[in-house]
Amino acid sequence: MGGSIFEKLGSLSFLIMFVVLVSSSKGVASATVSTDEVGALLRWKASLQDTQSHLTSWSAQHFPNETSPCTWFAISCNTAKSVSTINLTMSGLQGTLHEFSFSSFPNLEHFDLSMNSIFGRNILTSSVPLEMGNLSELVELYLNTNKLTGQIPQTFGNLRKLKVLYMFENMFVGSIPLEIGKLASLSNLSLHTNNFSGSLPDSICDLRHLALLELYRNNLSGPIPENIGSLKSLLVLNVGENQLSGPIPISIGNMSKLQVLYIRNSKLSGSIPQVIGDLMNLAVLRVASNNLTGHLPQNLCKGGVLANFTANGNRLVGRMPESLRNCTTLYRVRLDGNQFTGNISEDFGEYPNLDYINLSDNKFYGEISEKWGKSLRLKNLEIAANNITGSIPPEIGNLTQLHLLNLSWNHLVGTIPMVLGELTSFVKLILNDNQLSGVIPQELGSLTDLEFLDLSKNNLSQSIPSSLGNLVNMHHLNLSSNKLSQGTPIKLGQLKQLSVVDLSHNSLSQEIPTEFCNLESLLTLNLCHNNLSGVVPQTFADLRGLEFVDISYNRLWGPIPENRAFQEAPIEALQGNQGLCGNATGLQPCTMTPAKKKHSSNIGYKVVCLVVPPVAGVLILVFCGICITYRRKKNCQKSDEEDMHPKEFELRSMSIFEGKLLYEEIVKATEDFEDAYCIGKGGTGIVYKAKLPSNDLVAVKKLHSTHCDGERSFEKEFLNEVMALTGIRHRNIVKLYGFCSHSRHSFLVYEYLERGSLFSILCNEEAAKELDWSKRVNIIKGVAHGLSYMHSDVSPPIVHRDITSKNILLDAEYEACISDFGTAKLLELGASNRTAVVGTFGYVAPEHAYTLKVTEKCDVYSFGVLALEVMNGKYPSDLIRSLLSQAEIREGNLPEDVWDDRLEPPTGKILEELVTVLMLAVACLHPNPQFRPTMFDVSQVITMHIDLSDRLGLIQGSICV
Numbered sequence: 001m002g003g004s005i006f007e008k009l010g011s012l013s014f015l016i017m018f019v020v021l022v023s024s025s026k027g028v029a030s031a032t033v034s035t036d037e038v039g040a041l042l043r044w045k046a047s048l049q050d051t052q053s054h055l056t057s058w059s060a061q062h063f064p065n066e067t068s069p070c071t072w073f074a075i076s077c078n079t080a081k082s083v084s085t086i087n088l089t090m091s092g093l094q095g096t097l098h099e100f101s102f103s104s105f106p107n108l109e110h111f112d113l114s115m116n117s118i119f120g121r122n123i124l125t126s127s128v129p130l131e132m133g134n135l136s137e138l139v140e141l142y143l144n145t146n147k148l149t150g151q152i153p154q155t156f157g158n159l160r161k162l163k164v165l166y167m168f169e170n171m172f173v174g175s176i177p178l179e180i181g182k183l184a185s186l187s188n189l190s191l192h193t194n195n196f197s198g199s200l201p202d203s204i205c206d207l208r209h210l211a212l213l214e215l216y217r218n219n220l221s222g223p224i225p226e227n228i229g230s231l232k233s234l235l236v237l238n239v240g241e242n243q244l245s246g247p248i249p250i251s252i253g254n255m256s257k258l259q260v261l262y263i264r265n266s267k268l269s270g271s272i273p274q275v276i277g278d279l280m281n282l283a284v285l286r287v288a289s290n291n292l293t294g295h296l297p298q299n300l301c302k303g304g305v306l307a308n309f310t311a312n313g314n315r316l317v318g319r320m321p322e323s324l325r326n327c328t329t330l331y332r333v334r335l336d337g338n339q340f341t342g343n344i345s346e347d348f349g350e351y352p353n354l355d356y357i358n359l360s361d362n363k364f365y366g367e368i369s370e371k372w373g374k375s376l377r378l379k380n381l382e383i384a385a386n387n388i389t390g391s392i393p394p395e396i397g398n399l400t401q402l403h404l405l406n407l408s409w410n411h412l413v414g415t416i417p418m419v420l421g422e423l424t425s426f427v428k429l430i431l432n433d434n435q436l437s438g439v440i441p442q443e444l445g446s447l448t449d450l451e452f453l454d455l456s457k458n459n460l461s462q463s464i465p466s467s468l469g470n471l472v473n474m475h476h477l478n479l480s481s482n483k484l485s486q487g488t489p490i491k492l493g494q495l496k497q498l499s500v501v502d503l504s505h506n507s508l509s510q511e512i513p514t515e516f517c518n519l520e521s522l523l524t525l526n527l528c529h530n531n532l533s534g535v536v537p538q539t540f541a542d543l544r545g546l547e548f549v550d551i552s553y554n555r556l557w558g559p560i561p562e563n564r565a566f567q568e569a570p571i572e573a574l575q576g577n578q579g580l581c582g583n584a585t586g587l588q589p590c591t592m593t594p595a596k597k598k599h600s601s602n603i604g605y606k607v608v609c610l611v612v613p614p615v616a617g618v619l620i621l622v623f624c625g626i627c628i629t630y631r632r633k634k635n636c637q638k639s640d641e642e643d644m645h646p647k648e649f650e651l652r653s654m655s656i657f658e659g660k661l662l663y664e665e666i667v668k669a670t671e672d673f674e675d676a677y678c679i680g681k682g683g684t685g686i687v688y689k690a691k692l693p694s695n696d697l698v699a700v701k702k703l704h705s706t707h708c709d710g711e712r713s714f715e716k717e718f719l720n721e722v723m724a725l726t727g728i729r730h731r732n733i734v735k736l737y738g739f740c741s742h743s744r745h746s747f748l749v750y751e752y753l754e755r756g757s758l759f760s761i762l763c764n765e766e767a768a769k770e771l772d773w774s775k776r777v778n779i780i781k782g783v784a785h786g787l788s789y790m791h792s793d794v795s796p797p798i799v800h801r802d803i804t805s806k807n808i809l810l811d812a813e814y815e816a817c818i819s820d821f822g823t824a825k826l827l828e829l830g831a832s833n834r835t836a837v838v839g840t841f842g843y844v845a846p847e848h849a850y851t852l853k854v855t856e857k858c859d860v861y862s863f864g865v866l867a868l869e870v871m872n873g874k875y876p877s878d879l880i881r882s883l884l885s886q887a888e889i890r891e892g893n894l895p896e897d898v899w900d901d902r903l904e905p906p907t908g909k910i911l912e913e914l915v916t917v918l919m920l921a922v923a924c925l926h927p928n929p930q931f932r933p934t935m936f937d938v939s940q941v942i943t944m945h946i947d948l949s950d951r952l953g954l955i956q957g958s959i960c961v
């Protein structure tokens with residue numbers, strides 16, 4: 001029915017055209033024509049929104065006396081001054097064609113309205129008026145990339161001179177009119193990316209001059225006309241992304257000029273005609289995602305120009321045609337998702353131009369021979385999910401352009417070649433589901449562009465190389481289901497882009513690095529089925545984006561972080577651990593069990609203890625959680641101890657018990673912090689000595705109360721920091737046993753050292769005399785070792801920030817122990833908005849005055865001061881000045897007052913050592929932090945007694961570069 005209306009309208013437009021022709025032939029005078037054109041353009045302009053003001057030159061100023069619009073923007077005229085070209089491409093116009101008087105432009109040859117916002121009046125009427133068929137001289141019509149709707153009017157059949165018809169990227173509907181076959185001159189027809197439906201009219205086969213036919217991305221159905229091969233001039237046939245069905249017509253073999261055949265994403269069936277092998281110019285063949293069966297054409301690359309060949313997602317079978325093996329022009333190949341078979345190394349050749357190949361999901365077999373290392377331009381190599389055996393040849397390392405290597409789901413054995421670490425273009429490396437063994441090469445840490453690494457489900461063993469922490473662009477890291485062991489590298493915490501981390505089903509041990517709290521992009525974290533121990537870092541509370549977490553079947557304990565992903569996790573994702581608690585379904589709340597134990601008497605606070613398991617021979621390490629936080633949780637439920645695993649129960653109850661007990665005992669032992677027990681005072685707190693009922697002595701540093709002021713400030717980093725510090729063991733560092741916080745007092749519990757601080761000893765005449773030269777050298781060595789350890793062996797390094805003689809404690813054997821390590825940082829964290837704790841005046845490096853950046857080199861400076869103080873017996877203010885002004889430190893030219901005069905001046909070997917220390921101390925005091933040695937250097941030089949001056953010279957040499 002619609003057809004008949006169109007026919008009527010069509011004949012009406014013929015009538016109109018006739019009238020126009022008659023009238024224009026009457027008034028040949030060009031002035032009349034132009035006046036008509038001027039008026040028509042101005043009327044159309046008035047209906048448009050000229051958003052970029054391109055049409056200002058289309059002015060009515062001189063109208064009607066203006067005789068020609070030929071000088072206007074976008075308009076060109078023929079010699080008779082009649083409009084022949086209107087080119088308004090990309091002019092920001094909005095409006096319709098309904099006010100455009102087509103009959104006013106009898107000489108229009110080129111009409112270009114592409115890339116504007118031309119739309120229809122409403123969805124019922126065609127946005128392209130029937131009258132457009134009047135443009136009988138039209139050669140090129142560009143309406144592409146607008147918002148045109150409706151059907152193409154049949155009057156288009158009148159545009160007999162039309163060579164180019166571009167209507168792509170609009171919203172046209174309906175079928176492609178039969179009349180299209182009348183456009184006998186047409187060479188380029190592009191209607192892609194619309195909503196055309198119906199079948200392809202057979203009449204299209206009449207367009208003998210057609211070189212370009214693009215109908216892709218529509219809703220066309222039915223078969224491709226059998227006679228399509230009569231389009232002998234066709235270079236590009238692109239009818240893909242439709243619903244076309246039926247076979248690929250054999251007549252296609254007649255299109256001898258065809259270069260591009262693009263029929264992917266339709267419903268074509270049958271086999272790919274063998275005659276396609278006769279198309280000698282075929283460079284692009286894309287038949288992917290159809291329902292094609294059978295073998296590939298034998299002569300596929302006979303013409304020697306085939307570059308892009310995609311046949312993925314069909315049901316094709318058989319071996320690769322031989323012509324493909326020698327097809328050196330290949331650039332992009334996709335054959336994935338078929339049932340091809342054959343030996344991967346015999347049936348493929350070397351392809352010097354190959355950029356991309358995907359052979360995944362087929363039945364290829366054999367080994368990846370070294371031949372695959374010869375297609376040197378390859379960026380993408382995928383042979384996943386086949387039956388590939390053997391190992392990954394190191395020759396793959398020649399493919400230096402490789403972005404993606406996917407060999408997953410095969411039967412590969414052997415190790416991951418280290419040379420893969422040289423392929424620095426890698427973005428994705430996917431080797432999962434094979435039987436690869438050995439270690440994850442540390443060299444993979446060089447692949448700094450890597451975004452995706454999947455090595456899961458192999459037999460990889462030993463530790464995860466910490467070099468993976470260099471892969472700062474990584475989004476997805478899956479190492480699950482291997483035999484990986486040891487700790488999780490702290491450096492992985494640097495991967496700020498990581499959104500998926502799966503390390504599950506391995507044998508990873510130790511704690512989850514607190515540094516994981518830096519993984520700010522993390523969405524999914526799977527650590528289940530490992531041997532991870534310790535507390536889940538509370539800093540995970542900061543990972544706002546975390547959506548999925550599974551930490552089940554490890555040896556974790558303590559509260560789960562205050563994070564939605566943890567709190568909303570199903571119990572399956574948390575179970576199988578050693579006493580996780582917290583606010584999640586199926587977990588015990590993190591409260592102590594009141595009224596059951598004698599120690600839980602009437603105390604007005606609750607202490608929850610995060611546990612640090614007891615270390616043999618050392619006082620039970622206790623880590624008391626925060627009263628303040630847990631006070632808010634009113635419903636302290638009884639924990640259901642009977643249900644717990646016996647071991648789990650033991651650990652938990654003991655820790656709760658000991659933590660609370662410790663608090664009480666310390667308060668009792670110091671008689672609520674009586675002055676009598678005070679053994680020192682510092683900027684950060686007062687130190688007490690407490691003898692516990694077990695006869696263990698501890699030093700308790702009660703923090704100034706302002707540092708615990710009811711804020712939750714102690715929680716995150718602070719607790720982590722404490723956790724980190726309690727883990728540090730070095731003979732020259734005072735051990736931190738734990739931290740207790742309570743609304744009344746917060747304190748740090750340290751190892752007690754008999755002889756107290758170096759400062760107090762140097763102040764005391766008698767004690768200072770006891771401290772002979774060799775003891776003093778030993779103290780300086782100890783401090784150097786301790787600092788070197790904290791700066792170089794702990795990751796991340798910990799800077800002390802406040803090295804003074806007051807912070808160096810001595811044990812019974814005069815061994816030096818640095819106390820308060822990390823305290824400065826702790827207190828800074830704890831006291832959120834308070835000014836940073838700075839070091840002690842006189843020991844602070846000069847740069848601290850102008851840059852607040854605290855580096856290891858600040859400690860080096862303080863160490864220099866301290867070393868001089870130990871030699872001099874008192875704070876060496878004048879000595880620093882005189883030493884720094886001296887050109888060279890030698891035994892012969894030392895300042896007079898350099899040695900502590902309470903001792904006999906040093907001689908012999910000890911003098912030599914002291915001079916070395918003196919030289920080091922001066923190097924440490926260099927005003928420019930860059931030129932100071934590191935503590936590692938210092939500790940090395942101090943330890944080696946031989947060739948001291950050489951080593952020192954070496955260091956100084958390197959410093960002074």
Ligand SMILES: *[C@@H]1O[C@H](CO)[C@@H](O)[C@H](O)[C@H]1NC(C)=O
Pocket residue numbers: 061062063064065
């Ligand atoms: C147009 O031309 C006519 C005579 O041809 C004249 O009378 C009139 O003033 C002109 N108008 C303008 C706007 O120039």
Ligand SMILES: *[C@@H]1O[C@H](CO)[C@@H](O)[C@H](O)[C@H]1NC(C)=O
Pocket residue numbers: 087088089110111112140142
């Ligand atoms: C219109 O102009 C653009 C450049 O301004 C040009 O690329 C295009 O070919 C022109 N269209 C016609 C039909 O001449």
Ligand SMILES: *[C@@H]1O[C@H](CO)[C@@H](O)[C@H](O)[C@H]1NC(C)=O
Pocket residue numbers: 267269291
């Ligand atoms: C593919 O073709 C087979 C017949 O060869 C037919 O049974 C099947 O439905 C087709 N599948 C699709 C998705 O068109």
Ligand SMILES: *[C@@H]1O[C@H](CO)[C@@H](O)[C@H](O)[C@H]1NC(C)=O
Pocket residue numbers: 283284307308331332
């Ligand atoms: C092959 O495809 C690539 C991109 O996919 C394209 O750049 C190249 O021009 C194509 N080759 C031919 C011959 O069309």
